[in-house]
Amino acid sequence: MMIRRTLLALLLAPALAQAAATVEAPAPTFSATTAEGKPLSLADLKGKTVVLEWTNHDCPYVKKHYSSGNMQSQQKDAAAQGVVWLQVVSSAPGQQGHVDGATARKLNSERGAAPMATLLDPKGELGKLYGAQTTPHMYVIKPDGTLAYKGGIDSIATADKADIAKAEPYVTEALAAVAAGRKVEKASTRPYGCSVKYAS
Structure with a gap:
């Protein structure tokens, strides 16, 4: 049975890799x-620009962007422009960062976070569909449903909030490009943070 499961996992791995979100292709459809x-x-959300933010409140890299107010500021600026910002929690039960709905709402209230919604993905289906690797891992979807950006929130891969001001703000730049009808120059960057805590 174990061998059969291992073989099945190996057979499914390429399919999962192919299913991962691709820039300039239609973003994978989902329901959560x-x-x-x-x-x-x-x-x-058809006709809206959408941001997907993979998050884990216990991850030091996520804490960097929330304790500094950077993530909340970006969420609020995006909302003011009519952008739909969605947090995604793909931590499995028993893993770091797993939350239920009440806890997710409490955390956002305490931090002054302003996503339009938080999507709970305890089975990791949405995370694997997009190929989300880290928290944070960011995606920007254009109003026509095409993926415009995927990667890091910015260019400095540390957990030090002092680095935020010096970093190139990839997501902010991507949203500005989409709003202006321009192609995102750095459309795919390396994400950084804690690994997404999928079920093993």
């Missing part, structure tokens, strides 16, 4: 449950 227990799909 929000922290409020409501369904939300990418199709519901």
Whole structure:
């Protein structure tokens, strides 16, 4: 049985890799449950620019961007421009960063976070669909459903919040390009942070 499962995992691995989100291709469609227990799909957001932010509140790299106010500032600026910002929590039960809906809402309230919604992905299905590797790992989807950007939130891969001001803000730049109808210059960058805590 164990050998059969291992073989199945090896056979599925290439399919998962191919399913990962590709820049300038249609973003993978999904339907997930929000922290409020409501369904939300990418199709519901057609015509809107969408940001996906993979998060884990216990990760030092995530704490860097929340304790500094950087993530909240970007969320609020995006919302002011009509962008839909979605947090995604793909930590499995028993793994670092796993939360239920009530905890996710409490954390956002305490931090002054302003995503439109938090998507709970305890089975890791959405994370694996997009190929999310780290927290944070960021994606920007254009109103026509095409993926415009994937990668890091910025250019300095540390957990030191003092580095934020010196970093190139990749997500902010990507959103500006999409709003202006321009191609994102650095459309795929290396994500950094803690590994997404998928079920083993």
